[in-house]
Amino acid sequence: MTYILQQSLNALQLGSIYALIALGYTMVYGILTMINFAHGDLFMVGAFFCFIAATYFKFPFVPTLLFSMLGVGLLGVAIERVAYKPLRQAPRVSAIITALGVGIFLESLMLVIYPYPLHVPTLLPIVTWTIGGVTISSLQIIIIVLSVGLMLLLDYIVRRTMVGMAMRAISWDKAIVPLMGVPVNLVISFTFFIGTSLGAAAGTMYSQAFPVIDPYMGILIGWKAFISAVVGGIGNIRGAMIGGFILGAVEIMVAAFLPSTYRDFIAFSLLLVLLFFRPYGILGKPRPQKV
Amino acid sequence: MAKRWLLPVLLVAGFLLSFAIPILNLVNPYYQLILMYIGINIILSTSLNLVNGYMGEFSVGHAGFMAVGAYIAALLTTQLIPDNLLGWMFPLTVLVAGAGTALVGLVVAIPSFKTRGDYLAIVTIAFLFIVKSVFENIEAIGGPRGIPGIPKLTTLPWTYIWTVLTVWVIRNFVYSNFGRGVLSIREDEIASDLMSVNTRQVKLLAFVISAFFAGVAGALFAHVLQFISPRVFDIIKSTDILIMVYLGGIGSIAGSILGATIFTVLLEVLRPLQEWRMVLMPLVLVFLMIYRPTGIMGLREFRWFIPGRDLFARQRWQQKKEASNAAAS
Numbered sequence: 271m272t273y274i275l276q277q278s279l280n281a282l283q284l285g286s287i288y289a290l291i292a293l294g295y296t297m298v299y300g301i302l303t304m305i306n307f308a309h310g311d312l313f314m315v316g317a318f319f320c321f322i323a324a325t326y327f328k329f330p331f332v333p334t335l336l337f338s339m340l341g342v343g344l345l346g347v348a349i350e351r352v353a354y355k356p357l358r359q360a361p362r363v364s365a366i367i368t369a370l371g372v373g374i375f376l377e378s379l380m381l382v383i384y385p386y387p388l389h390v391p392t393l394l395p396i397v398t399w400t401i402g403g404v405t406i407s408s409l410q411i412i413i414i415v416l417s418v419g420l421m422l423l424l425d426y427i428v429r430r431t432m433v434g435m436a437m438r439a440i441s442w443d444k445a446i447v448p449l450m451g452v453p454v455n456l457v458i459s460f461t462f463f464i465g466t467s468l469g470a471a472a473g474t475m476y477s478q479a480f481p482v483i484d485p486y487m488g489i490l491i492g493w494k495a496f497i498s499a500v501v502g503g504i505g506n507i508r509g510a511m512i513g514g515f516i517l518g519a520v521e522i523m524v525a526a527f528l529p530s531t532y533r534d535f536i537a538f539s540l541l542l543v544l545l546f547f548r549p550y551g552i553l554g555k556p557r558p559q560k561v
Numbered sequence: 562m563a564k565r566w567l568l569p570v571l572l573v574a575g576f577l578l579s580f581a582i583p584i585l586n587l588v589n590p591y592y593q594l595i596l597m598y599i600g601i602n603i604i605l606s607t608s609l610n611l612v613n614g615y616m617g618e619f620s621v622g623h624a625g626f627m628a629v630g631a632y633i634a635a636l637l638t639t640q641l642i643p644d645n646l647l648g649w650m651f652p653l654t655v656l657v658a659g660a661g662t663a664l665v666g667l668v669v670a671i672p673s674f675k676t677r678g679d680y681l682a683i684v685t686i687a688f689l690f691i692v693k694s695v696f697e698n699i700e701a702i703g704g705p706r707g708i709p710g711i712p713k714l715t716t717l718p719w720t721y722i723w724t725v726l727t728v729w730v731i732r733n734f735v736y737s738n739f740g741r742g743v744l745s746i747r748e749d750e751i752a753s754d755l756m757s758v759n760t761r762q763v764k765l766l767a768f769v770i771s772a773f774f775a776g777v778a779g780a781l782f783a784h785v786l787q788f789i790s791p792r793v794f795d796i797i798k799s800t801d802i803l804i805m806v807y808l809g810g811i812g813s814i815a816g817s818i819l820g821a822t823i824f825t826v827l828l829e830v831l832r833p834l835q836e837w838r839m840v841l842m843p844l845v846l847v848f849l850m851i852y853r854p855t856g857i858m859g860l861r862e863f864r865w866f867i868p869g870r871d872l873f874a875r876q877r878w879q880q881k882k883e884a885s886n887a888a889a890s
Contacts, residue, residue: 299679305679305682353847353851356851357850357851357854360850360854361854361855363613363619363807363811364807364850364854364855365850366619367803367804367807367846367850368846368847368850368851370800370803370804370843371804371843371844371846371847371850372843372847373843374800374839374842374843375840375843375844375847377839378836378839378840378842378843379840381836381839382836382837382840385836489796489797490796493686493690493796496683496686497683497686497687500679500680500683504679529698531694531697531698531705532694532698533694534690534691534693534694535690535691535694535695535698538687538688538690538691538694539687539691541683541687542672542684542687542688542691545672545676545680545683545684546672546675549675549676549680550680551680
């Protein structure tokens, strides 16, 4: 029993990181119907920004987090302006391939700058408590609380503010909304800023939990977060959160009860089964196809 | 008018050349290796183009099919076939690897009946990870360490023959009745269903043919590299193939050939730049996509790859159009 509780806590920690990254995918998809495959690498850049802030500037945790979120957010906006904006009218696959290209570019650039895996300094004093046999570290609590807080903030922004309304309107109908005086480019930039900075927050927290970082760390985690976004129903923000926690839970539980090398196998098989029964994700709605 | 007798002559010349190069040592072994990689990459990009370009799906799992083919072939040549027969059995091995991979292709083809687009992309990614994970977990085939010591059986003539065969089969498939069905699925699946295209059958065929040749490419690749492990066939390998296809242009066999050749050669040419090579390559790709989003060829085709009947129909159509234009003005 305590073992299950312990693993549930680990699942919450991993799931909240997946959910934060999945939010970036799903927000960009919702507004541009484009899969930003560079997002996993922006998560990686977030972890490196955390390393830079913590090692060179000796920032404590909160400024490091803000530095990383702001830096990667601006990077995301710049990438959108330079690489994706010229392709808005182009076929969808060109944008996807461009995103893959941007991702590889970020990986290789980071590899040139930091050829060896780095060790991120610990920024928070780690205290562990044992309650009824379950070991809880302060880091786990901070990761979970911070992630859930960021998600609630995002949910508030999307549902209750003017910018959020503009975002939802653009994803509803791209042709009419500019005629209503909504600054579409500004809203898209804002979406990219929020989405990528959430990814950077995930990167910072991930590098605190698993302190060895390398330029290729974003690939697998990025694809898994993308899968969480699809499981929840891509384009749906609450779906991405649910999907992230589900994937985290499945992975941790598989690793807890079976040899850990089976983790990917079982997680992805479950995904296939789920997609077979709900082809549009948990909260996604099938768009009617017309001729 | 393209001279249509030129193509068979060029093909035979290429075939003879592929024998002459290794025997007479016309170019140094490094260039021979690159030529083989070009051939394998052409097989990969042409077969992926069938699904991604002609059918308009987004498959990311091509490296998974390649892995299946590579493992089947490597197991056959290292474990089953006696050493003195290896040279003779190699074409059969490649064929068996392709057939096995085609069977596995059904796994991806069946979900494609229900899902499309991004969701099918997920199915293919999941397939890739599952294949990798399965190979990592079976100790009998080396687990994560892979299979070392595969005999070097892929030669330039074999690569040449398989490349030409792939291009020939896929070109004939695309211009057949089924190929029309594949194109109609890309344009509009529901409409093509209403026009009595058997979409399930067509999708199944496209996926199986694509998987078959990916398996062939994997088998050839394993016998060039002489060592395979699950890590060789990861998502980066899939991305490479995707880049070749979209660099050359979707829905164009000539584009796939160009894309694979340019990609392979460029990677080798840029080798002196060392680590900056992989920084430069994606930048080239991004700018190509911005200024030419359809790739180099982009739905167009060299005349040589269009069957004579189609070429004739196209010319007649153009003449009619010109005639009607002249009449109108």
